[in-house]
Amino acid sequence: MSHSVRLKTLARRAGSALLFVLCCSSASSAQQKYDLLLKGGHVIDPRNAINAVRDVAIASGKVAAVAGAIDPAEAFKVIDVAGHYVTPGLVDIHVHVYTGTGERASYAGDNSVYPDGFTLRSGVTTVADAGSSGWRSFEDFKQRIIERSRTRVLAFLNIVGQGMRGGKFEQDLADMDAAPAAETARRHKGLIVGIKTAHYSGPEWTPVERAVEAGRLANVPVMVDFGSNRPERPLGELVTSKLRPRDIYTHVYSGLRNEQDESGRLNPSLWEARKRGVIFDVGHGGGSFVWRIAVPAVQAGFLPDSISTDLHTGSMNAGMKDMLNVMSKFLAMGAPIEDVVLRATWNPARQIGHEELGHLSPGAAADLAVLRVERGTFGFLDVYGARLRGTQKLICELTLRDGKVVYDLDGLARPDWNTLPRDYRQTGDARWDTVAPAPASATKRNQ
Ligand SMILES: [Zn+2]
Secondary structure, three states: OOHHHHHHHHHHHHOHHHHHHHHHOOOOOOOOOEEEEEEEEEEEEHHHOEEEEEEEEEEOOEEEEEEOOOOHHHEEEEEEOOOOEEEEOEEEEEEOOOOOOOOOOOOOOOOOOOHHHOOHHHOEEEEEEEEEEEOOOHHHHHHHOHHHOOOEEEEEEEOEOOOOOOHHHHOOHHHEOHHHHHHHHHHOEOOEEEEEEOOOOOOOOHHHHHHHHHHHHHOOOEEEOOOOOOOOOOHHHHHHHHOOOOOEEOOOOOOOOOOEOOOOOEOHHHHHHHHHOOEEEOOOOOOOOOHHHHHHHHHOOOOOOEOOOOEOOOOOOOOOOOHHHHHHHHHHOOOOHHHHHHOOOHHHHHHOOOOOOOOOOOOOEOOEEEEEEEEEEEEEEOOOOOEEEEEEEEEEEEEEEOOEEEEEOOOOOOOOHHHOOOOOOOOOOOOOEOOOOOOHHHHHHHO
């Protein structure tokens, strides 16, 4: 008896509920080696030097195999992703997601956003909050957001104990205490991935020095938003002597702190710092990405080490929009897609000490993005509303978190409605799916 005849016979015997299960699984047996197979996509995995058409097999939430041709019969569920790029889940190391506290005009409140509404639909599976919380508020942030998000949320801890609560808090040198910050970072090792200093307007080096001290004590990098431009603490000195190798200078294309000289040349100290191992991050945000800085810098070969959004309420609907829009800006400036993907996956994962993320090595968490490059005429805005035209735009088709589909723009993983039984309910299966879990009554009917 042929496979399909056997299926039909079985289905007739068991009725439409069983037929439903069979149709929605890729094969009749539950013994397949893989839960899910992404078939025929163009894999870009810079960590493993893969930039070619490959199948990706997933089992128990992990990447199980990446190979030229994996037999679909070995997988419980197959998704055809031919014509799309398959990348590691994107890692955005500069966001603000400490919301829900009720505090107005504060990044530890209303200026932050809930991550899941912005990340998964953009292929982002991991974010690092950039200093919205400090050691006094981290536990609240953890309970309120980190533990309740489908996105993997990590954090740079603000050197300010109160975190990013605005004006008087962020200028208070007395609340920038390295010891409790480092102690909190050590207690939450892996979750707290670095120390942040930001928004300081005074002439002192104290915030940077305290942040570096906390970073040294906790053995994590420091991320610097260099605040107001002060002649007493020049950029050159920051990046060539105050910061350590692996510390991160964010907002690199803002132009607000002499990143570019008057002739339009990149500040030479940035090149010097890069040789020392200092990291340069985009941190686009609402005020920190300007074409007249970024275009000449990229033309001169100064790509960022990491592409990040600085997502918050002031950037989400302005020039920044989302991670893929920021990545598309680099395509528009002429960067090859593999260079762009590297800076949104493996590079940032490494920078935050999470080398298990940002790649598709067998055994890695199966966080993946399936992306499409749309071709046409597009416009990309900087933070001053200036447009740069481009011909390519990255679109997220599908996002997987720990091997489960969490976003599916065009229903690549789904059956057409008119192929289903007349009384169909929830489609999908817990082996590969977390979207819209079936209500109890439907689960009973369909399993
Ligand atoms: Zn920020």
